[in-house]
Amino acid sequence: MFPLADRMKLVSESITLAVSAKANALKKAGVDVVGFGAGEPDFDTPAFIKDAAKAALDRGQTKYTPTPSIPELKAAIAEKFNRDNHLPYKPEQITIGAGGKHCLYMAFMAVLNAGDEVILPAPYWVSYPEQVKLAGGVVKVIKGEEKNGFKITPQQLEAAITPKTKIFLINSPSNPAGHMYSPAEQRALAEVIARHPNVIVFSDEIYEKLVYDGNQFASFATLHPSLIERTLTFNCHSKSFAMTGWRVGYIGGPKAAIDAINKLQSQMTSHITSFCQPAAATALSDPRGAESIEQMRKQFEKRGKHMWERLSALPKVTCVRPQGAFYCFPNIGAYIGKRAGGVEITDAVSFSAALLEQNHVAVVPGNDSGFDDHVRLSFATSMEQIDKGIDRIAEFLKTIG
Numbered sequence: 001m002f003p004l005a006d007r008m009k010l011v012s013e014s015i016t017l018a019v020s021a022k023a024n025a026l027k028k029a030g031v032d033v034v035g036f037g038a039g040e041p042d043f044d045t046p047a048f049i050k051d052a053a054k055a056a057l058d059r060g061q062t063k064y065t066p067t068p069s070i071p072e073l074k075a076a077i078a079e080k081f082n083r084d085n086h087l088p089y090k091p092e093q094i095t096i097g098a099g100g101k102h103c104l105y106m107a108f109m110a111v112l113n114a115g116d117e118v119i120l121p122a123p124y125w126v127s128y129p130e131q132v133k134l135a136g137g138v139v140k141v142i143k144g145e146e147k148n149g150f151k152i153t154p155q156q157l158e159a160a161i162t163p164k165t166k167i168f169l170i171n172s173p174s175n176p177a178g179h180m181y182s183p184a185e186q187r188a189l190a191e192v193i194a195r196h197p198n199v200i201v202f203s204d205e206i207y208e209k210l211v212y213d214g215n216q217f218a219s220f221a222t223l224h225p226s227l228i229e230r231t232l233t234f235n236c237h238s239k240s241f242a243m244t245g246w247r248v249g250y251i252g253g254p255k256a257a258i259d260a261i262n263k264l265q266s267q268m269t270s271h272i273t274s275f276c277q278p279a280a281a282t283a284l285s286d287p288r289g290a291e292s293i294e295q296m297r298k299q300f301e302k303r304g305k306h307m308w309e310r311l312s313a314l315p316k317v318t319c320v321r322p323q324g325a326f327y328c329f330p331n332i333g334a335y336i337g338k339r340a341g342g343v344e345i346t347d348a349v350s351f352s353a354a355l356l357e358q359n360h361v362a363v364v365p366g367n368d369s370g371f372d373d374h375v376r377l378s379f380a381t382s383m384e385q386i387d388k389g390i391d392r393i394a395e396f397l398k399t400i401g
């Protein structure tokens with residue numbers, strides 16, 4: 001037995017990994033699997049962004065850079081925050097990490113002391129609780145009711161705050177349910193936080209550009225005058241610019257917090273890949289960036305509506321309509337306790353495993369997001385695949401009894 005650190009016992013092995021490993025094995029064996037698992041756009045990175053990285057390589061931008069990245073990128077991000085989000089961050093209030101995930105992890109590490117509580121609305125993105133635990137924090141889940149579109153209420157938030165609460169984490173639009181708070185709903189939450197000056201906010205805004213049906217996005221820190229001083233705003237290029245593999249994420253916030261995160265990063269990764277930095281700046285400042293996002297957003301909007309309509313028409317399945325991001329999160333609870341092809345369905349994991357095994361559709365069980373009777377389907381795939389996959393799910397459901 002290799003002698004690992006005790007902290008490794010804190011991190012759970014993802015139960016969704018078993019399902020994706022099985023999907024990959026089936027694909028390798030030549031089975032035509034419809035994949036709704038991927039949390040990434042199916043579009044390629046826009047060409048002008050790739051060209052900017054190629055030009056940087058050709059110029060020789062292959063050496064170390066400052067930890068928070070080159071001034072040009074920090075300036076482009078500061079301008080984006082001011083222009084798009086009304087967040088008055090200056091370049092020194094910004095740092096860049098290797099994707100949204102790395103930014104969140106560094107921030108938890110920089111902020112949490114052992115035993116500090118983090119309020120996490122469910123359903124939530126799978127990495128939040130694991131990162132909080134690794135940083136010594138304690139997760140306090142508040143469950144968003146499906147009948148309230150998975151959104152928590154100000155009363156729930158107020159009731160969850162204790163003297164140990166350090167962070168309130170909000171992710172809107174959300175992974176995995178695609179739900180989103182209106183500015184008024186967020187303001188009501190912001191007013192609760194404003195009454196508790198010791199609570200800081202992590203606002204994960206990485207899906208801000210993928211918003212549908214005229215819904216309005218607002219950055220959390222703008223919703224109450226006291227919040228700018230105690231909010232960290234997270235964003236990244238992964239989802240909006242179809243740049244998941246580039247690993248570019250960023251944080252805006254009070255300078256003291258950003259300085260601490262930079263200190264940490266200077267001893268961890270130093271900085272993100274140097275030739276990605278000018279390309280990331282170009283993505284934000286070239287007008288073609290906003291145009292590309294809008295083209296992709298329109299596609300996601302059509303696909304999301306179609307997937308939601310088809311899922312909602314399935315017998316005994318309910319589904320909250322996604323307002324943002326690119327996920328549907330249907331409730332398959334009516335099928336739990338029944339059998340599918342001789343297999344007992346006990347929760348979303350066994351449902352997903354049987355669906356994959358028997359009808360060759362890969363979905364993500366909601367267990368790791370706090371809901372063991374829901375599954376997540378990504379609509380970052382073509383209309384044809386959406387129809388083919390949901391036809392297969394309909395066949396699968398017929399066999400459950």
Ligand SMILES: Cc1ncc(COP(=O)(O)O)c(C=O)c1O
Pocket residue numbers: 039098099100101102125171174175204206236237238244247248249
């Ligand atoms: C809500 C949320 N936050 C953060 C991330 C991490 O993004 P990145 O790929 O930039 O690390 C994801 C990725 O799926 C996500 O869904």
